[in-house]
Amino acid sequence: MSLFIERSELEKLRIKLDDAVKNGIGSVVFISGEPGSGKTMLIEKFLKECDSYYEQNILTASSRCLDMDGVSRGFLPWKEILIELDADKAAGKDEEKKNNFKKVIKVIFDDAGPEWIQSIDIIGDIAAAALTTAKAISKTDTIDVSTGEVKKLSFAERLKNAFNHSAGAWLGAIPMVGGLFEAIFKTSQKLAENEQQTFLKSQEDFFWLVSKKLRDMAKENPIVIFLDDLQWADLSSINLLFYLARNIKDRTYPLLIIGSYRYECLKEGRFNPIKGIIEQHPLLEKINNLIRYSALDEIHLSLFNKSQIKEIINATFPKNDFPENFASDIYNLTKGNPLFVDETLKNLRENFFIYQDKNKVFRLRSKFTINEIPRTIAAVLNDRFMRLNEEMQLFLQVASVQGERFSLEIISKILGENLVKIEKINANLSDIHKMVHKSDVIDEDFREYYEFSNNLLQKYIYESLNPDFRLSLHRKVATAYKEYQTEDGLKNYAFHLGVASRIFDQKGQIFEKVFNINTDDIKEILVAYKKISNNYIKSFRLEEANIICHNIIHLSSLINDTETEIEFITLIGRGLKLAGKWNEAEKYYKSAFNKSKELKNDELNNRVIENYISFLELKARSFEKSNRISEAINSYIDALQVLKNLNFNLIEARITKQLLWLYMISGKTNNIKKLIDESLNKAKDTEHYNEFYGQLISLISKGIEFNSSIGDGRNNNRLNQILTTLRNTPS
Numbered sequence: 237m238s239l240f241i242e243r244s245e246l247e248k249l250r251i252k253l254d255d256a257v258k259n260g261i262g263s264v265v266f267i268s269g270e271p272g273s274g275k276t277m278l279i280e281k282f283l284k285e286c287d288s289y290y291e292q293n294i295l296t297a298s299s300r301c302l303d304m305d306g307v308s309r310g311f312l313p314w315k316e317i318l319i320e321l322d323a324d325k326a327a328g329k330d331e332e333k334k335n336n337f338k339k340v341i342k343v344i345f346d347d348a349g350p351e352w353i354q355s356i357d358i359i360g361d362i363a364a365a366a367l368t369t370a371k372a373i374s375k376t377d378t379i380d381v382s383t384g385e386v387k388k389l390s391f392a393e394r395l396k397n398a399f400n401h402s403a404g405a406w407l408g409a410i411p412m413v414g415g416l417f418e419a420i421f422k423t424s425q426k427l428a429e430n431e432q433q434t435f436l437k438s439q440e441d442f443f444w445l446v447s448k449k450l451r452d453m454a455k456e457n458p459i460v461i462f463l464d465d466l467q468w469a470d471l472s473s474i475n476l477l478f479y480l481a482r483n484i485k486d487r488t489y490p491l492l493i494i495g496s497y498r499y500e501c502l503k504e505g506r507f508n509p510i511k512g513i514i515e516q517h518p519l520l521e522k523i524n525n526l527i528r529y530s531a532l533d534e535i536h537l538s539l540f541n542k543s544q545i546k547e548i549i550n551a552t553f554p555k556n557d558f559p560e561n562f563a564s565d566i567y568n569l570t571k572g573n574p575l576f577v578d579e580t581l582k583n584l585r586e587n588f589f590i591y592q593d594k595n596k597v598f599r600l601r602s603k604f605t606i607n608e609i610p611r612t613i614a615a616v617l618n619d620r621f622m623r624l625n626e627e628m629q630l631f632l633q634v635a636s637v638q639g640e641r642f643s644l645e646i647i648s649k650i651l652g653e654n655l656v657k658i659e660k661i662n663a664n665l666s667d668i669h670k671m672v673h674k675s676d677v678i679d680e681d682f683r684e685y686y687e688f689s690n691n692l693l694q695k696y697i698y699e700s701l702n703p704d705f706r707l708s709l710h711r712k713v714a715t716a717y718k719e720y721q722t723e724d725g726l727k728n729y730a731f732h733l734g735v736a737s738r739i740f741d742q743k744g745q746i747f748e749k750v751f752n753i754n755t756d757d758i759k760e761i762l763v764a765y766k767k768i769s770n771n772y773i774k775s776f777r778l779e780e781a782n783i784i785c786h787n788i789i790h791l792s793s794l795i796n797d798t799e800t801e802i803e804f805i806t807l808i809g810r811g812l813k814l815a816g817k818w819n820e821a822e823k824y825y826k827s828a829f830n831k832s833k834e835l836k837n838d839e840l841n842n843r844v845i846e847n848y849i850s851f852l853e854l855k856a857r858s859f860e861k862s863n864r865i866s867e868a869i870n871s872y873i874d875a876l877q878v879l880k881n882l883n884f885n886l887i888e889a890r891i892t893k894q895l896l897w898l899y900m901i902s903g904k905t906n907n908i909k910k911l912i913d914e915s916l917n918k919a920k921d922t923e924h925y926n927e928f929y930g931q932l933i934s935l936i937s938k939g940i941e942f943n944s945s946i947g948d949g950r951n952n953n954r955l956n957q958i959l960t961t962l963r964n965t966p967s
């Protein structure tokens with residue numbers, strides 16, 4: 237790690253870790269601060285140190301939330317964390333081993349698709365199992381692909397890739413790479429079998445399983461988890477984090493969760509695409525909640541003071557003869573923001589305001605005044621960007637359109653340059669200019685990613701692009717992603733296409749008013765979104781599923797694709813129904829019903845009605861169970877209303893009978909006669925008439941019996957009258 241100036245906040249983390257390791261008491265600590273204040277560096281430094289304080293292997297893992305694509309990347313940070321813990325457990329205190337394991341496990345996991353969630357159970361053992369088996373089996377150079385399935389072949393290919401990238405010395409110590417292959421292949425099959433055994437039913441099951449897993453792992457090794465830039469976390473990940481936080485508080489164990497976030501982002505709130513308004517940031521709400529529950533410590537990260545700046549100057553320029561007030565000048569300019577300090581010092585050096593004399597002493601140019609350096613962080617970054625040659629500038633511009641994290645392959649496709657050349661530019665930007673670095677994340681297609689060395693740099697370059705050029709780059713990025721059918725690929729494709737055709741803003745939200753409606757683009761986005769929503773539902777990212785379904789509804793309404801609209805309105809309704817949110821669910825079912833009336837699609841109409849009715853029946857029955865009879869009655873009345881203009885059928889007969897029953901047992905006898913008359917009238921010319929008529933007679937008799945049996949015969953006179961009239965009705 238590069239130069240690190242000691243900060244007092246580190247001590248607070250050390251105390252928490254000590255409490256976890258020595259007393260088994262876990263905690264949650266959030267570190268907030270402005271961009272560039274050193275949150276990431278501080279916590280990463282802490283994670284690196286953990287192992288050196290104690291004899292035990294402290295399992296550490298970190299992951300970042302990215303402000304990259306408009307559609308959130310549900311649970312991704314947690315997935316990375318679980319993988320890293322597994323690798324750490326198997327690798328012991330060997331950092332290099334841990335990194336290599338991480339890549340291998342990552343491949344195994346990605347092969348499981350969105351169902352990876354089902355495999356939490358065996359996390360913490362995958363890497364170890366793979367290694368043990370590998371050591372035990374004999375040398376063989378071929379992998380068992382007897383099934384000959386293409387999917388398995390490509391999996392093997394990807395594993396091979398993983399190993400090419402993990403050329404650690406410890407791998408060399410195992411002479412049977414083919415054997416290791418096979419071992420991991422087997423492990424992954426075990427993983428697949430395991431899926432069937434622990435089939436999760438809901439998001440809560442998943443949360444529970446994660447917390448159980450962490451508890452089990454923490455029995456042997458204390459755990460430290462770091463989630464960076466929580467202001468951009470997806471809702472599912474936030475929910476899981478808070479579940480775990482409360483869980484630690486209620487029944488503590490040695491888990492230390494550290495989060496970081498930018499406070500000013502939380503104050504801005506977050507757009508809610510379902511309601512179409514900016515709401516309180518979901519994280520803020522949860523933070524307040526945890527504070528009330530005393531389940532969270534917050535640390536606001538201070539900025540550097542003058543003496544820390546002096547320290548950083550002296551460490552960067554070991555032998556120097558700077559003027560007395562130099563450190564104060566830098567402090568006054570930067571207000572002590574570490575990123576700003578760092579960029580300013582780089583700027584001075586690169587512009588030769590700082591130079592080395594014959595004796596290798598660093599000096600400030602004699603006529604230098606602080607006014608000569610850019611006065612804002614954006615301006616320093618601009619200055620740095622402008623000093624690059626055109627080729628590098630273009631590279632960074634294309635990269636910035638991809639987001640904070642970018643792939644070289646995509647840049648090479650867009651610029652029509654061969655990959656080697658792109659790799660060379662990238663190496664320069666990384667080694668000499670320190671503007672980019674390799675990302676820890678390896679995506680599902682096994683493309684490697686690079687990242688901007690800081691998020692402000694990416695934002696700065698992106699924002700300064702000419703608007704038309706920017707849109708055209710977005711379209712090119714979309715095209716480049718088109719062939720990747722993984723979840724990441726689909727998301728990127730949809731996002732960039734939407735931005736390019738001015739449907740989405742730069743955060744991936746649909747514009748309030750879309751002017752040029754490009755039907756073809758919207759159709760393409762819908763196809764991708766449908767696949768993604770399916771993945772979400774399968775992996776219990778319900779909040780995200782809800783959001784994407786709303787987006788699908790919105791987009792399909794733009795191109796008058798009412799059928800898709802209805803399909804997804806119903807889907808949301810069903811989700812709400814399962815969550816027992818009757819009133820909200822009803823709105824969706826009703827809206828689908830109203831929309832379907834305008835369509836001439838009988839099959840769809842019937843399906844919508846069936847769904848709506850079965851919802852109303854379920855709702856009525858649940859009210860009945862909790863003895864809320866008048867609400868149940870209303871629900872049945874609503875159901876009959878829906879069926880009003882349709883031919884009489886068995887469903888209508890069933891609902892009518894249920895409603896009659898409730899009328900009888902709740903003494904609402906006044907409504908009975910009318911309901912019987914109306915329904916018999918409607919049933920009159922149908923094949924169901926006779927059967928229905930008979931059922932009504934026996935139903936009323938049962939009602940009379942029931943009332944007597946509970947000793948409440950008050951209404952039985954009236955009911956007997958009705959029964960007599962009914963018997964006299966011609967059948």
Ligand SMILES: Nc1ncnc2c1ncn2[C@@H]1O[C@H](COP(=O)(O)OP(=O)(O)O)[C@@H](O)[C@H]1O
Nearest residue numbers: 239240241271272273274275276277574575578
């Ligand atoms: N403790 C530190 N010592 C030296 N430099 C630091 C320190 N903390 C931050 N910096 C400088 O500031 C830059 C931004 O820090 P970073 O941790 O990325 O900020 P944040 O995560 O708060 O946005 C770093 O790249 C580094 O140059």
Ligand SMILES: [Mg+2]
Nearest residue numbers: 275276277464
């Ligand atoms: Mg950071």
